[in-house]
Amino acid sequence: MIRTLDASDFIEPKKKRLFYPDFSSSLTNLSKDEATSHLYHPEVQQCRELFGIKGLLCKRDKGMVVYREGEDGNSFYLLQKGSITLNINQGMIVESIKPFEFFGVESVFSKKWLTTAIVNDDAELYEFRNSDLTNSIDFRKGSELLKIVEQAYTKERLRLLLYKISPFIGITEDELKDITKNIIIMPFKKGQIIELGQEDSLFIVSEGKMIPAAEAIGSNNTVYQYGDIIYKPLFKLAGEEDGELLKLNEKIVQRITEISEPFKSKISAELKKRGKYTKPASDKQKGAESAVQVISEKEQKPAAEMENKAEIKKEDKIERLNPHEIRLFLSESPVFNNIGLEEKSKIAKCAKMACFDKNQEIIKAGTFGEGKFYIIKKGQVKIVKANSRGNFITVGWLEDGDFFGEAPLIYNVENGETIISITNIEMLVIDINSFKDLYDYYPSFKKALINRLKERAKGYSEIENNMKALSIMNFMVENGLTYATRLKIYELNKCINCFSCVKACKARHGTAKFRRIGPKYSYVSMPQSCRTCKHPTCISKCRKDAIRRENDGEIVINSNCVGCGLCAKYCGFGAIEVIEAGSENGKKKRMANKCEHCRGHSDCACVSECPTGAIKHAEPMAYFKHFLTQQGD
Amino acid sequence: MGTKFKINLDACTGCGACEDTCPEVFKMVDEKSTVNNETVAKNIAAATEAMNSCPDNAIVSV
Numbered sequence: 001m002i003r004t005l006d007a008s009d010f011i012e013p014k015k016k017r018l019f020y021p022d023f024s025s026s027l028t029n030l031s032k033d034e035a036t037s038h039l040y041h042p043e044v045q046q047c048r049e050l051f052g053i054k055g056l057l058c059k060r061d062k063g064m065v066v067y068r069e070g071e072d073g074n075s076f077y078l079l080q081k082g083s084i085t086l087n088i089n090q091g092m093i094v095e096s097i098k099p100f101e102f103f104g105v106e107s108v109f110s111k112k113w114l115t116t117a118i119v120n121d122d123a124e125l126y127e128f129r130n131s132d133l134t135n136s137i138d139f140r141k142g143s144e145l146l147k148i149v150e151q152a153y154t155k156e157r158l159r160l161l162l163y164k165i166s167p168f169i170g171i172t173e174d175e176l177k178d179i180t181k182n183i184i185i186m187p188f189k190k191g192q193i194i195e196l197g198q199e200d201s202l203f204i205v206s207e208g209k210m211i212p213a214a215e216a217i218g219s220n221n222t223v224y225q226y227g228d229i230i231y232k233p234l235f236k237l238a239g240e241e242d243g244e245l246l247k248l249n250e251k252i253v254q255r256i257t258e259i260s261e262p263f264k265s266k267i268s269a270e271l272k273k274r275g276k277y278t279k280p281a282s283d284k285q286k287g288a289e290s291a292v293q294v295i296s297e298k299e300q301k302p303a304a305e306m307e308n309k310a311e312i313k314k315e316d317k318i319e320r321l322n323p324h325e326i327r328l329f330l331s332e333s334p335v336f337n338n339i340g341l342e343e344k345s346k347i348a349k350c351a352k353m354a355c356f357d358k359n360q361e362i363i364k365a366g367t368f369g370e371g372k373f374y375i376i377k378k379g380q381v382k383i384v385k386a387n388s389r390g391n392f393i394t395v396g397w398l399e400d401g402d403f404f405g406e407a408p409l410i411y412n413v414e415n416g417e418t419i420i421s422i423t424n425i426e427m428l429v430i431d432i433n434s435f436k437d438l439y440d441y442y443p444s445f446k447k448a449l450i451n452r453l454k455e456r457a458k459g460y461s462e463i464e465n466n467m468k469a470l471s472i473m474n475f476m477v478e479n480g481l482t483y484a485t486r487l488k489i490y491e492l493n494k495c496i497n498c499f500s501c502v503k504a505c506k507a508r509h510g511t512a513k514f515r516r517i518g519p520k521y522s523y524v525s526m527p528q529s530c531r532t533c534k535h536p537t538c539i540s541k542c543r544k545d546a547i548r549r550e551n552d553g554e555i556v557i558n559s560n561c562v563g564c565g566l567c568a569k570y571c572g573f574g575a576i577e578v579i580e581a582g583s584e585n586g587k588k589k590r591m592a593n594k595c596e597h598c599r600g601h602s603d604c605a606c607v608s609e610c611p612t613g614a615i616k617h618a619e620p621m622a623y624f625k626h627f628l629t630q631q632g633d
Numbered sequence: 634m635g636t637k638f639k640i641n642l643d644a645c646t647g648c649g650a651c652e653d654t655c656p657e658v659f660k661m662v663d664e665k666s667t668v669n670n671e672t673v674a675k676n677i678a679a680a681t682e683a684m685n686s687c688p689d690n691a692i693v694s695v
Binding site for chain 1 (some may be wrong): 646647648649652653661664686688689
C-alpha cells in the first residue's frame, strides 16, 4: 500500500486531519510515543472516525478469512494490529499488510474483492462501509481519504494486473514491487487520441479498450484491451471505451526482458506482427500521414537482434505457468504425489506448458525426439508400438499425471514407442538439462519415475502376448472409451429388439435421448448416448454456460440453452441433439437434448424396463476387464 | 443472393454459432454477433452456412 499511517498523523490534526476521534483535543498536545500508546486506548478501539466515517473495530483470529476473491465487496479495512496476507489464485501471496495500512479498497471501485485476505497473525481491524464513503463525501472531487484509498487501490490493482499477465509470471515479488513503483498511469476517454511516441516504452492497457486511430497505417481492427501489451508503438491509438493505459519506461522494459523469458518471446512476437508495416513513403512533414510513426533504422536493429535471440518455432504455444498451480497438480498426480516439495518447486520453476490437438504425433518411435520430458497435465495419449510382424498396435494409453519421453533422457536410447494424442492435451515440458538435474540430484523424483516405469513394463508384458487384451485395448482407444465414465452398453446376445428401452425413455422424458446405433465389439454394442467424458469437448464451446458438469459428475443442460447446437457439433459421439422444446413468447424454443442418465430418478428407465437385462450402464474399464475374464473361461 | 450480411440484433441470442462456423466474417462483441462485410466475398460459402445454421435466424443477407 502506498500510504501508511503512523502516529505523527495524529499529532497535528489541523495540518494532517486524518483522524477525528471524539477526544481529538486530548491527542493534540501529545508526543509521538504518547500518541502511539493512545492508539491502543480502550476507548479508541470501539469505534473510529476517519473523515467523518465510522469504522467498526473487528477482531479476527489467525487463519480466518476476512473476505474472499470474487465476492461482492461493500467495505474496506484499516489494519490496526497483527498482520494479514492478500492472496490470489487460491494461495499465491501477493501482499502482506502491516498495521496502519488499508486493504480491500478495490471494493470501493470495482464492487468486488480481487484478492482473498487471510489473517496471518491475530488481527484487529476497522471495517469501513463503502456506502458511507460514497454518501458522506464528495466522491468525484475526492477528499483526502478518498485520495489515500484511491492510491492504495491503484497500486493494488496494478500489482494484481501484472501478476495475471503471463509474461510477468515468474518475476519475484520484490522485482514486481519495483516495477509497479515506476509505472505511469495515463487515463483516456472515449474517442480521445493518444500519441504513444517513438521511445522504447511499453504500454499495457489496464482498463477500457483502445483501437488504432483511423488515419494510422496498419489499422487492422486490432482492439487492445485489459492486459494487452503494446510495444514500440507505431501509430496513434484512439480510446474506444474510457480507460487507462500504463506506461513502463525503457529501463524497466530492459530489466524485465533480462529476467523473464516469456516476456521476451511475447515482445518479439509483437514486433514480428508489426514487421509487415513498412516505412510509408511520406515523411513527417506531410501533415496527416505523419501520424504513423516510422521505425528508424536505429530502432530496427535492436528489434531484429531481439527476434533472433527469442527465435521460437514450435514453442509458440508454450507459456510459463503459475508455480502454485503446478505444485498443486503434482501433489494430486498419482505418479508424482510422493516427491518432495523441493522437487515440485524445481519442476514448477523449469516446466513450460505445451498444448496439442487431437490425433497429433508427439513422439515418433525410432527417433531421439527433441530432448524433452513431458508430464501430462490434462488429456490422454496412446502408446503405439510395432510388433514382431512390423504392424503398429496400440499397447496402452496414458492420462493425467503420467509422463513420457524419458527413454532418450535416462537411457540414452531411441524412443521405442510412438506417442499420439487422443484428446486435446495440455502438458508440462521439461528440457533436457533441467530433467538431468532433477533426475541426478533429487532421489525421490528418480524413484517415482523408476517405480512407474516398472509398473508400466509389467503391464506391457501382460498385454503384449494376449491377443484378446490387445484387441480390446485397440477397440477402447479407437472408440474413445478410455475417457468415458458412464457408458450405455447393449449385450446383443440378450437383446430381443423389443425397443422397450427407447419407449421407456420417451415415456419418461418426452423424447428418446439415445439412438441404438454405435460401435460394436464382439456381442457388445455401444449406442449413441452421452458417455460423460473426463475431458468433455461440449462444455467449453457453450457461450451461455448452458451445459455444465454437476457435482455428481453428470453433464447437464440448463434451461437457458438457446439451441445453437455448438455442443452437438463438438461432441465426438453424436450424443447431443437439438430438439424443439415448446414455444416461448410466440417463438419456437430449441434446446439441446442429451442423456443425463435419468438424473433425479432412482433408476434409469432404459435399464429397468429391459425385459432381458441386455442394457447396462457401466464404467468401461471395469466392464471390459470383466469381459476379458469371462471370455477366457 | 446479396453478398452482404446483416444481424438482427433483437433476435441474436449471442450463442456464437456463426463465429464458430465462419470466424472470418462473424465476430462476437459484447454477447452479440457483428459482421465484417469486407471479408464476405472470400468466405461466401462458410458465411452462408453460418447464416443457415443460426438457430434464431438472426442473420439476413441484404
